[in-house]
Amino acid sequence: MIRIFSILAGLFFTAALLWSFGNGAYSAITDPAAVTAEEMFHKHPKQLALASDGAFGNFDHRQLQRGFQVYQEVCSACHALSQVSYRDLKQLGYNDDEVKAIAAKAQVPAYNAKTGEVKSHKGLATDHFPPVVYGGQGTPPDLSLVTKARHGGGAYVYSLLTGYQNQPAELLKHFPDAKVPDGLHYNPYFVNLNIAMPPPLTGDGQVTYGDGTKASVDQMAKDVSAFLVWTAEPSLAKQHQTGWPVLGFLLFATVLAYMAYRNIWADKKH
Amino acid sequence: MSFPWANDYKPSHPFMQWMDSRLPLPRFVYDAIGAGYPVPRNLNYWWNFGFLALICLGLQVVTGIVLAMHYAANAGIAFDSVEHIMRDVNWGWLMRYSHANGASAFFVVIYIHIFRGFYFGSYKPPREMVWLLGVVIFLLMMATAFMGYVLPWGQMSFWGAKVITGLFGAIPLVGEPIQQWLLGGFAPDNAALNRFYSLHYLLPFVIVGVVVLHIWALHIPGSSNPTGVEVKSESDTVPFYPFFIAKDGWAALAFLFVYCAVVFFAPNMLGHPDNYIPANPMSTPALIVPEWYFWPFYAILRSFTFDFFFIPAKLMGVLAMFSSILIWFFLPWLDRSPVRSGKYRPLFKKFFWYGLIPSVLVLGYCGGSHAAEPYLMMSQLAAFYYFAHFLIILPIVSSIERPDPLPFSITESVLGHDDKAALGGKAALGAAA
Numbered sequence: 217m218i219r220i221f222s223i224l225a226g227l228f229f230t231a232a233l234l235w236s237f238g239n240g241a242y243s244a245i246t247d248p249a250a251v252t253a254e255e256m257f258h259k260h261p262k263q264l265a266l267a268s269d270g271a272f273g274n275f276d277h278r279q280l281q282r283g284f285q286v287y288q289e290v291c292s293a294c295h296a297l298s299q300v301s302y303r304d305l306k307q308l309g310y311n312d313d314e315v316k317a318i319a320a321k322a323q324v325p326a327y328n329a330k331t332g333e334v335k336s337h338k339g340l341a342t343d344h345f346p347p348v349v350y351g352g353q354g355t356p357p358d359l360s361l362v363t364k365a366r367h368g369g370g371a372y373v374y375s376l377l378t379g380y381q382n383q384p385a386e387l388l389k390h391f392p393d394a395k396v397p398d399g400l401h402y403n404p405y406f407v408n409l410n411i412a413m414p415p416p417l418t419g420d421g422q423v424t425y426g427d428g429t430k431a432s433v434d435q436m437a438k439d440v441s442a443f444l445v446w447t448a449e450p451s452l453a454k455q456h457q458t459g460w461p462v463l464g465f466l467l468f469a470t471v472l473a474y475m476a477y478r479n480i481w482a483d484k485k486h
Numbered sequence: 487m488s489f490p491w492a493n494d495y496k497p498s499h500p501f502m503q504w505m506d507s508r509l510p511l512p513r514f515v516y517d518a519i520g521a522g523y524p525v526p527r528n529l530n531y532w533w534n535f536g537f538l539a540l541i542c543l544g545l546q547v548v549t550g551i552v553l554a555m556h557y558a559a560n561a562g563i564a565f566d567s568v569e570h571i572m573r574d575v576n577w578g579w580l581m582r583y584s585h586a587n588g589a590s591a592f593f594v595v596i597y598i599h600i601f602r603g604f605y606f607g608s609y610k611p612p613r614e615m616v617w618l619l620g621v622v623i624f625l626l627m628m629a630t631a632f633m634g635y636v637l638p639w640g641q642m643s644f645w646g647a648k649v650i651t652g653l654f655g656a657i658p659l660v661g662e663p664i665q666q667w668l669l670g671g672f673a674p675d676n677a678a679l680n681r682f683y684s685l686h687y688l689l690p691f692v693i694v695g696v697v698v699l700h701i702w703a704l705h706i707p708g709s710s711n712p713t714g715v716e717v718k719s720e721s722d723t724v725p726f727y728p729f730f731i732a733k734d735g736w737a738a739l740a741f742l743f744v745y746c747a748v749v750f751f752a753p754n755m756l757g758h759p760d761n762y763i764p765a766n767p768m769s770t771p772a773l774i775v776p777e778w779y780f781w782p783f784y785a786i787l788r789s790f791t792f793d794f795f796f797i798p799a800k801l802m803g804v805l806a807m808f809s810s811i812l813i814w815f816f817l818p819w820l821d822r823s824p825v826r827s828g829k830y831r832p833l834f835k836k837f838f839w840y841g842l843i844p845s846v847l848v849l850g851y852c853g854g855s856h857a858a859e860p861y862l863m864m865s866q867l868a869a870f871y872y873f874a875h876f877l878i879i880l881p882i883v884s885s886i887e888r889p890d891p892l893p894f895s896i897t898e899s900v901l902g903h904d905d906k907a908a909l910g911g912k913a914a915l916g917a918a919a
Contacts, residue, residue: 233806
């Protein structure tokens with residue numbers, strides 16, 4: 217009895233699926249989905265090699281400091297870094313005094329419960345990076361986690377920063393209506409090709425690196441990408457440093473346990 | 487119950503004797519996972535995954551309790567509190583990555599455990615109860631995992647919660663009120679987050695309870711085995727301790743090795759980047775997908791793209807998605823083949839390897855992709871096979887199939903001969919009864 221019900225239920229589900237399949241196939245033939253401009257022109261991130269890559273990756277502190285400088289002087293005009301606190305910067309190799317000095321340059325808003333006012337105070341090492349007020353077009357995302365929040369991670373940020381170009385004539389040939397809207401900028405690494413952010417890194421020497429590295433656009437883009445990999449995962453190096461001994465121990469323990477197993481089962485055919 | 491030849495617990499130390507006559511907890515352990523539990527000697531490595539599942543459950547409970555000490559279930563600060571765990575809590579990143587990847591590991595293990603049951607007929611008499619309780623555990627796991635994924639309150643948390651609770655909206659007439667009642671509002675917000683957190687903490691302990699029943703029910707008939715031939719005599723079994731403690735032990739360490747490699751070196755491999763963007767009800771992600779372990783079911787949900795007579799496509803999808811698991815409850819009565827193990831079922835074996843496994847893999851692949859062609863047509867065909875397999879093929883195959891000859895006993899399958907078989911098996915059968 218149960219098998220009759222079962223077969224009836226099976227026919228019900230399979231018939232409904234065939235119905236959907238047939239309809240879907242019919243419309244796929246008669247009305248095939250048109251290729252979109254995004255599908256044709258969107259590009260995957262370029263290659264970017266960072267010191268933090270791979271299972272032995274560690275942060276290059278000098279590069280992180282350069283990237284931090286690019287963030288401070290360029291990105292921070294529009295993008296917040298709310299998950300990061302100034303004291304975290306010690307991990308980049310700054311000492312206490314340098315961290316305090318960096319924090320003191322910022323104005324951090326705080327609510328005063330006695331007066332009811334929101335007043336800014338000079339940043340302290342314990343403060344997080346303050347929120348950024350932005351009134352222009354688009355919504356600049358918080359950058360704290362951006363390299364974990366996009367496919368491609370640091371390579372995506374690097375590609376985006378160096379990927380601005382004129383809209384290809386071929387695109388307009390295929391999609392005459394797809395002209396870049398006013399105020400947006402063509403960038404094939406951005407998800408829908410048109411990004412509100414104007415090219416932030418415009419020319420060599422936009423920042424002056426303290427360590428003498430030449431500040432080319434490519435170099436600045438690499439450095440700030442490396443910095444944002446750090447802001448998203450400050451414990452990355454520690455993960456790698458902890459991971460190897462853990463795996464080493466587990467390998468040893470596994471081999472030992474395997475030998476114990478072989479020993480115990482030695483006389484037992486199975 | 488146990489076999490007559492099972493070792494009896496005989497405490498020698500006066501304290502253990504005192505204990506045994508008052509609260510026989512050591513005896514309970516001895517009979518459950520100690521020398522007092524005889525297990526078929528021929529279990530292969532597919533039989534290790536029950537033990538591994540237990541380890542996963544333990545890992546999830548321990549890491550979860552630690553995370554709960556630092557997490558704040560409030561829609562305003564939940565996302566930041568997770569980042570606080572990652573950045574400021576000592577070893578917080580380890581706890582969170584262990585927990586997030588622990589969920590994935592748990593599902594890998596449990597899927598292998600379930601499919602081992604499918605292949606070797608572990609659901610058949612006298613183990614129906616073990617199977618039914620197992621399906622209950624799986625359903626509880628799905629609910630727990632779903633609610634856990636909502637807690638970080640990222641984009642995928644929010645939109646996943648919206649889509650899944652939206653399924654209840656497909657129920658005719660009462661759907662929308664039920665959906666609002668479940669969420670405590672019109673969309674996922676603080677009320678939903680708080681109840682999900684509460685239930686996410688509760689359900690694992692319910693799972694622990696059902697796991698106890700699952701193992702208890704298993705111990706009544708004893709473990710099944712790859713031949714599917716029931717235990718007949720003492721030479722068919724070995725005591726759980728030390729034999730299977732040793733085997734499960736080394737398998738567990740090997741499993742932990744792989745698990746830790748992911749936790750330390752690729753902790754975000756199985757996650758979705760969008761969940762590192764704080765939840766934003768005003769911005770819908772381009773692709774809303776659940777975690778990978780729900781992809782096959784998600785693909786079934788999305789396979790129904792056209793209304794079927796008077797049944798709306800969405801309702802049909804919801805019905806099918808829930809049915810795809812609920813039919814497992816009926817499995818012991820759908821597959822009536824007297825032969826338990828797929829090893830001796832030539833026809834069943836073909837449908838399992840060339841039908842069920844590929845269809846589930848295709849469903850999994852499509853469930854993680856955009857709901858567009860060709861993924862829809864692929865998942866429709868795969869879902870077609872999936873339902874046909876359980877509801878139509880299994881009942882028919884089990885009545886027309888001619889199984890291969892079975893070994894007389896486990897001992898014979900292992901040693902190539904069994905002395906008791908020469909006696910016509912009567913002595914052995916007498917001993918087993």
